[in-house]
Amino acid sequence: MSSAAAGLPQPEPDLTSAEIVRRASALRPLLLADQANVEARGTYSDEMHQRFRDAGLYRILQPRMYGGYEFDLTVFARVVMEIARGCPSTGWGFCLASAHALNAAALYSKAGQDILFGADGHFAASARGVPSGTATETPEGWVVNGQWDYCSGSPHSSHAMFGVRLIPLGGAPVGPPMFGTVTVPREQWAMLDNWRGFIGLRGSGSNSIRVEDALVPDALVSRQNFFSINIDGGTVGYHLHGNAMYSGRMFGFFQTEITSILVGIGFAALDEFELILKKKAEGPAGPPGAPGSGVDDLLRPYGLAAGLLEAARNAVISGAQSYLDYCAAGVEDAAAYAEIDDMRIQAGLQQAARMAGEAIDLLYTAAGTSTSAKDGNRLQRYFRDISMARTNPGLAYERTAVMLARRTVAERIAPDSAAPGGPRPDGAPVGAPPPGAAPVAR
Template identity: 55%
Template sequence: MVSKLQEKIVPNTMAAPEPDLTADELVARAVALRGALLEGQAAAEERGTYSPEMHAAFEKAGFYRTLQPRRYGGYEFGVPTFARMVMEVARGCPGSAWCLALSSGHSLNVAQLFGERAQEQAFGPDGHFAAAARAIPSGTATHADGGWRLQGTWDYCSGVPYSTHVMVGVRIVGEDGPPQVAVALVPRDQWTMLDNWGGYIGMRASGSNSVVMDGAWIPEHLLVREDFFAPDLSQGTEGARLHGNPMYAGGTLGFFQTEISSIIVGLGYAALDEYEKIISARKAFGPNAVLQSQHPDYQRPYGIALGKLEAARHAVLGAAQEYMDLARLCMEGERTYLRSDDMRLQAGMQQAAQLSFEAVDMLYRAAATSASAKNGTRMQRYFRDISMARTNPGLQFELKAADLARQLFSERTQSPAGQSA
């Protein structure tokens, strides 16, 4: 079924660098960069982000344009393709994947929430776009000079070292009534990145620096009066109307969790690769010892971890596809994209991350002290990265569980049957 919105797609105004690039080719490029990413892990940690050379490689590969609208020079491949690409980058360097995913992915949110004028400005003139995002409204927006004056400090802006913009939650002040929340899209010349990313146990290459705005100014069209965590989808979205693609008609939590859980699943596979390398080079204890890779005591953790990671990978990719399907049904008027839809997708992908946590923990222990706990080893780095990721608010499934149940029960008393799972 073709929706009326899809029939109204406006022809492209900016061609992508490689118009014939396929989703599988994009993912294959991420696989091809694995060796360079592995080699650069230590330097990326020391630097706090990936190198300018790796940034250029990501740009050339088309990673920043994965979700960007075709109308503005992107490939518009879809959320499952984005998840696959991020997993493969994370398999080479989890911290670098965190930095890349949380800057390249937010082209979806810009295309979803902002109007045509804002998108033309953000994605132009050459189509290269990257934006760190911090949804918590840590600053203020005040009407001034026909636009908005912004003030505040936003921490943990992952991906900001190579960002052309930032997307931040703000509180609108100076108007009647209590402050409203909104989302501001702010070009790089209007903010300062602080040199304050360091001193953490892991994800040191994630580029999660803070951003400061002191009297920054943006035009009216670069701010939307929406709750970044829960935009109003009842009347459709700007992205659905402009691009005719359901990818831009969904909620926020389901997509944000795709970013994070894809990284964590890729991290798990990176640890599995490293474990295989370790046990393929060492012998088990005892007379007539064989390689550990030939001994059941070392094969068993590998097999269990692989099973957990396969389940996690399928869970994330399945949720990414369901995000697209639910948004399509919403755009076509078949059903409403519910708040509980977003929360269910988030909950499932949180559990996928939990499976990866369990796999890495098992492999870390099985590889033993000299290969796992020593400074400079990759297994230690993966364990540190997992330890850091566990503290992310988006991975605290216990804190979200009651909210999910409460939302579902509330909707079921108000909506027709079949709207919720």
């Protein structure tokens, strides 16, 4: 029996959730000091990657059966906020590689998880759910081909998860395409050197990945569509691990990832603004009446930003807990956790991200040109990072709001207005993946 089949030991069986959050927070000085280098190299350093491994951060959402700590999503969100507070790009890259242990635990059978978590339990996977490639079934396994963009966290990933169009043995059947999820080990894919020239999140490692004729076993191909998980009766991961966290829909989870990062960036900006306030308080007073000459001019934006960020942080934790609550309800009765419920979680978390962005805008504008706009200033970096994040469709909160409203009207307010068998309220054909803004830079 392999070590994985027998169950992998946790490196630190007595590790607590409070301690793992503390460890993430303790890394902040190192993360702050390396921000510029992270941007220059396009990812966090090998040394920081090893620190994350040593601290157990990659194992937060990983099942206990495979050497993980199986902490819940609220713990993961707290850790991501702490890391992003130290370095936004590092927070993005770390989050969007380490989080997908949850997806691996949810989507794959024991045979697949034995392979994925391997002999030592280390697992980190960038993920891109958009089906930009194919998996073709053969007698020997599945042959994967394609190129996926925005695979965040790929430089330090041991695997990559992709949405694919499935072509079963004998060729594609007549009718709608079949979509699934495949996970490919690092040695079978190539990371392209194309994450350059973007306004922000330059160190997030959101490179493209190309896969050419990679043969993977059937155990690493899930017939589940990444964006439309069938939770009826509980996923295979739920039945393997007995934890409802591994039987959730995806948009609420994906949005928890992204929003945790952005709230962390907001607190990074607030930290930097506090240093500006301190310098103002300790330095000579400016000419009387000159705009922006003293501490008093900065108090209003600081207080507003602090309140926005406190609300956003609370919303992230509450949203993550709501996701867990729906997962638990869904394993008892799938109707208790419908697609529209997942959309509401996503919409709420998008509003938390919006508040973080508003806080950064306030601080960046109030600090003044010399303090915030010059190259090398951290506030400029945070403003660039949040500007980059806003281009992610996962933060298109107005579009999500319209889709949520349409879905609510069609399902709960005026259900008779939709003709049976007709198009969905969002205009998509019946049977298409659920509406929602799928994060791009993953």
